[in-house]
Amino acid sequence: MPIESGNRPSAASDSTATASAARPADFTLGTPLGAHPTRVLLLGSGELGKEIAIELMRLGAYVCAADSYPGAPAMQVAHDCRVFDMTDPASLDATIAEIRPDIIVPEVEAIATQELEKAVDAGIDVVPSCQIAAICMNRESLRVLAHETLGLPTTPYRFADSLDELKAGAEALGYPCVVKPIMSSSGHGQSVVRDPAAIEAAWHEAQVGRRAAAGHEDQVSRVIVEALAPLDYELTVLTVSSSAGIVTCRPIGHVQVDGDYRESWQPARVPDDILAQAQNIARRIVGGLTDIAHDHGERGWGVFGVEIFVLTDGRVLFNEVSPRPHDTGMVTMASQYLSEFALHARAVLGIPVTDGSVALSHDGVCASRAIVVSGTGQVEFSHLPAALAQPGTDLRLFGKPGVTGGHRRMGVVLATGSDVDDARTRTRATLDTLGVTVTDAD
Structure with a gap:
């Protein structure tokens, strides 16, 4: 069952009242093209941003979708769009000045955060906050907050500024261990190191493979080295902070490949x-972040995707938290009355989110499966009538322009089943039936 908002620590409740009094949520909704709409600037317009835009527009907000490339999924549904480098402070500042948003919703991490701080000073709401975004994109800040400030259980860890420090940290923790750049996500720059001979390669991967590496090749990235936990399974606990307090959704089980989501199901059947x-871990980390x-x-x-490790010995550990809807949470488009x-x-618009808001819409289990396409070119889908002939199945095609080498997530299959195995089998059958073709753009 969801945790009631009344279980939130009193200090957090007190600060909620103070913050709400200082920045009242008085948004004008229902007239997105009128004289005084609530204006939202969405920074990042991928598949998650597309669904966020749709939901904001359903509630009467005006949405401008921005990204670094044209034709991004959210741009195809928003009222307006902009294409620019969101890591460039001047470009981001100019866009904010032009759009004049009441709310800025970051959907990606590659953003000039200093400009967001200026926006807050000018009275614009940044979701969930500038401080939270900065902490969550920095593994060191997040781990220190979670373990050393809030006392949450985590894997043992060390930080390193050099190869020598990394070797010493790995030796102290023991092998195997995991090396990650502190500023990255989705497995980029991450390595599992099973013996000392592989440490140098892991250091190199952390420097060149991290998401922030492009254009910063001369900058050394600090890394975190963690003991490799004897993992049994992982969970995502979607946690919502709103004007009503903090509530948690039913846990989501998932499968990842190289740090990227491939499957998820809700509810995950756990003791x-x-x-x-x-x-409790999810509530405490989100409470700590919102207090800041x-x-x-x-x-x-807003919604937070809290990642949890469950070890083979039964221990439950905090791993990471995303300050926005989570890719594994796409299953909620089928499993909950209100998706993530x-x-x-x-939450962003000041509407209370309570226990009843996060209720499941099915007695069984719902599953999602990513449609990952490899190659180079435009992507075409066929055989939809046969693919969706199976009862309880659905499909979301993201509308991305195409694949440019490697692989890219282009859609998601959704299904409802009697249990986890049944729901996952249905998504597999739908994906196997769907025709996927990569064609030359010419």
Whole structure:
């Protein structure tokens, strides 16, 4: 069952009242093309951003979708769009000045955060807050907050500024271990190191493979080295901070490949004690983050994807948290009355999100499976009538322009089943039936 908002620590509740009084949520909705709409600037327009835009527009907000390339999924549905380098401070500042948003919703991490701080100073809401975004994109800041400030259980870790420090940290933790750049995501720059001979290669991968490496090749990235936990399975606990407090959704099980989501299902069937620990960890990390937002005069409202490790010995550990809807949470488009995107939109606009808001819409289990396409060119889909002939199945095609080498997530299959195996089998059958062709753009 979801955790009631009344279980939030009193300090967090006090700061909520202070922040809400300082920045009242008084948004004008229902007239997106009128004289005084609530204006939202969406920074990042991928598949998650597309669903966020749709939900905001359903509630009457005006949405401008921005990204670094034209034709991004959210741009295809928003009222307006902009294409520019969001890591360039001047470009981001100019766009904010032009669009005049009431709310800025970052959907990606590659953003000139200093300009977001200026926006907050000018009275614009940044979701969930500038401080939270900065902490969550920095593995060192997040781990220090989670383990050393909030006392959450995590894997043992060390930080390193050089190859020698990395060797010493790995030796102290023991092998195997995991090396990650502190500023990256989705497995980029990450390595599993099983013996000392592979440490130098892991250091190199952290420097060149991290998401922030392009254009910063001369800058050394600090890394975190963690003991490789004896992992049994992973969970995502979607957690919502809103004007009503903090609530958690039912846990989501998932499969990842090289740090990228491939499958998810909700609810994940876990023992009651594991569920209680996972939801408690999620509530505490989101409460800690929102307290920091309140201390800086921001609300801290929105959906957070809290990643949990469950070890083979039964221990439950905090791993990471994403300050926005989570890719594994796409299953909620089938499993909940209100998807994670609808919950995010409501929280952002000051609408209370309570236990009833996060209820499941099915007695069984829902599953999602990513449609990952490899190659170079435009992507065409066929055989939809046969693929969706199976009862309880659905499909979301993202509308991305194409694949440019390597692989890219181009859609997601959704299905409802009697249990986890049944739901996953249905998504597999739908994907196997769907025709996917990569063609030359010419």
